[in-house]
Amino acid sequence: MSTAAPPRTVAFLSLGCRVNQAEESTYRQHSLENGWTLVDFRQPADIYIVNTCAVTLEAERQSRQMIRQAKRRNPEARIVVTGCAGRSLERHPEIKEVADLFVPNLTKDNLVSQLQQFLGEAPHPGFDYHFPHVSVSKTTRLNLKITDGCFESCAFCIIPARRGTVRSLPEDQVIERLNAAADLGYQEAILTGVHLGAYGHEHGQHGLDQLLERINHEVRLPRVRLSSIDPHEVTPRMIRALAESTRICPYLHLPIQSGSDAILERMRRRDQRAQIIDTVAALKAALPDISLTTDMIVGFPGESDADFEASYTLMETLGIHKIHVFPFSVRPGTRAAFMKEHVPAETKQARVQRLLAYNQQILQQWLQSWVGQTVPVLFERVDRAGVGKGYSPHYLRVHVANCPSEYWNTVQQVCITGIDINQEMAQAELVLK
Incomplete structure (x- = not known):
């Protein structure tokens, strides 16, 4: 018989691509709505959820390693495995022994609901696609999955076999979620997908070109960034949308x-x-x-x-x-x-x-x-030493000393003063207002 959810702690780890990170944002919010407490993956937890990667054998090895670490951290914990390596890990004797629940990629969007059912809990009545407020998110930049799966069959890649064919979020829902992100305090969202350039094609939609045009006119979020797109999928219409935008990052x-x-x-x-x-x-x-x-x-x-x-x-x-x-x-x-x-x-x-x-x-x-130029930087973190860390619209990584802590999750003008090639970033000073 299903019962109300007891207090539980849950920890997440997502390996690999931004799509996994986007999915984790949803899982985190669903967990909060279910009354669970989020903890760091390195801490003891009642539930560990590992979103695995299979792009290389090394990525799959790391996935196995993280699953074993979670079980050692709390032998009584429930271990949930999902992601692109899930299918092969389910056949791995050692992982099969320590994992409690395997959630396939094709049904992973409702992972928390499946976990509730596995635990014998009453399902949450209002689960939908949500992401957490920026104050409890892992990052000030939201990874928003707008498409999953892939139409391509690259000879070196196993991901289409693990993610299936392309499935896209309708345009209206993308716009709605970007505006919801703005309401939840985010300053930037990254549009992600295994095959981002194929967005909308399975429905005969106009695809990414039209979506970008709508983002320019209908979205309140200050910044929107594209993740990865194949060169042949960059169209003249898309280039025009990028060039005309003050919102989509260059x-x-x-x-x-x-x-x-x-x-x-x-x-x-x-x-x-x-x-x-x-x-x-x-x-x-x-x-x-x-x-x-x-x-x-x-x-x-x-x-x-x-x-x-x-x-x-x-x-x-x-x-x-x-x-x-x-x-x-x-x-x-x-x-x-x-x-x-x-x-x-x-x-x-x-x-x-x-x-x-x-x-x-x-x-x-x-x-x-960039040295000598003034650029806007979204500060994702201000560390204990007072160093503000963030990115410009051009994806220039910037560090600023003596940065006020209240500048976290704000966009500030900075002047680039130097570079650190070893850390692949620029040093800057705040521009006084």
Whole structure:
């Protein structure tokens, strides 16, 4: 027989992407509405919820490690496992022994309700899609999941098999939730999704282009940021919406992966080198100061010296501001796992180091270009030493000494005075009002 929920403590850990972080925000609010108390994952808790990642074998290993740590922290705790590694972890003997509940990705949006049922509690009557007030959130920037699943079939990626096909939140609900975030004290929201560029396509909607136009005119939230979008999905209409906006941040993460058309084809990517160059040129023509970051995979099966040089020279051509470099690693269950012509480890590592060295060079140049400029910074944290930490609209990480604690979760004008390349951030002073 179901009973009212007794007082419980619950701790969350989300590994991997912003989509997992967005889901955690919902789980946290549902837990609060259910009368549970949120505690840090490093503390003893009655319930531990681990939102796992499967993008690499290392990510899956970390997921197993965190589950085991939770059980050691409180052997009597209930352990809930969800996320992209959940399917394989459910078959893992050690994890199967310590975990109490596995929640599949396709039903994870109502995870807390499933947990209530598992615990024999009466379901909360009013659960809907909510997120916590900024004062009890883990971050002042809200990760808002507007789409899940993926239409693509990249050879190196297992996530479509774990997340399913694209499922999008209707436009009206996105607008409603962004405005609700403003009412709850947030200053910025990040639109997230496994395949963000496919937003709305499964319903024959106008997609991300129209959504951005509506955000420009209908949303009260000061800042909205896009997470990651493939270059071929950046349209002229989208670029216009970005250029005309005072709300959508002038920043894009474009996962390019390779500069070689031959490797892009082997990866089953839908981008081509010339099209990538044209897209970035169009973005910079409309938004000359736009900040661009990317992902590059080095050492994909069959990558020759010429293929790598194509990647390197593409980075030089584009003027990307930061490159996330990933050495290719075999992921069982993907098409790439069956490919031959593997790049020797020493060759792969040499290529990684060369691209990382170039990234250090361009990142330093980009950071230095901000010195002397005044920019608005959203302070996400003011630490005990009085150092305010936050980001500009261009995703410039900024630290400000002698920052008043009341500036937390506010946007303040600062003047960039220096850089710290090791921490990949800028130093600044508050502009006196």
